[in-house]
Amino acid sequence: KVLAIALIALLAFSAFAESDLVQDARETMEELESEGRNENGEVVLSQAQYDKYLANFGNLLNGLLKCHKHPGYCPKCPKVYRKSWKKIGTWASDVAVSSRGRIMVIGRGSSIWRYVGHGRWAKFPGGARRIALSPDGRPHVTNRHAHIWYWHRGRYHRIPGAAWDISYGGRITVIGTNREAGGFGIYQWMGRHWKKIPGSATQVSVDYHGRPWVVNKFHDIFRWTGRKWIHVAGKAIDVGVGVKGDVWIIGTNHHAYKWTGRGWKNYGGNFRRIDVGPKGPVATAWNHHGVYLLSKQEIK
DSSP: HHHHHHHHHHHHHHHHHHHHHHHHHHHHHHHHHHOOOOSOOOOOOOOOOOOOOOOOHHHHHHHOOSSSSSOOOOSSSSOOOEOOEEEEESSOOOEEOTTOOOEEOGGGGGEEEEETTEEEEEEEEESEEEEOOOOOEEEEOOOOTTTEEETTEEEEEEEEESSSSEEEESEEEEEEEEEEEEEEEEEEOOOEEEEEEEEEEEEEETTEEEEEEEEEOOOEEOOOOOEEEEESSSEEEEEEEEEEEEEEEEESSEEEEESSSSSEEEEEOOOOEEEETTEEEEETTTTTEEEEEEEEOOOO
């Protein structure tokens, strides 16, 4: 009889303890779901979130997360999507990475900063709104007046014309200030004059053959073959092309995606701008409060 009472008490305590754990996990679930999901119905976690929540709740958290593919709670579908973006800076509105790996950003008050490693940044002369880097790491920028400048031998030199966005691949390519159907005109610098490329856009990034990828004001994505534009499936707010031809975008859900040749692979995050270097993409946070790098080991 005493043994039966003890067993009942133990079961009651276990049920109480489990209910507390379930309640905590449910609250965590609600917090995660408020941050949004990717197109597969998966919750996107940073490395820190993943370590924190799964250390506390283990598989219980996965079991409680709602699946958007099936009604109710689905224990079979993947729920947590994790990729390790490493934070290397605290505030930036734009980012550029050279083909040799130099990273520069536009910081507070349009200031320009160069990454020197281990989370440290060095102030660079000048101010700008958008930035691109030559292969040897020299900045090419546009400012709030849409003036275009490049750094050479210790000072800035102005390039004729006006632009809202700039990229340095095989050629300097800009988004001009003349309004057109999809945003603004697209131009490439030929050394002494600008050559108009058909079409219009709001964001541009150029591969090292001089072929642009663009995003227009409708968030449509296009790539230039040298003769015509090819529409690429998906929607984006920014695009970045690397030295090896790797193409990344920031989707309209602010996640980072890599082009596989057939579609876009989701790498999570909550970003606004992106560029791609030899070691992988570098992105700025949606609210500007962070610069993040994804290492080669995380890209599959």
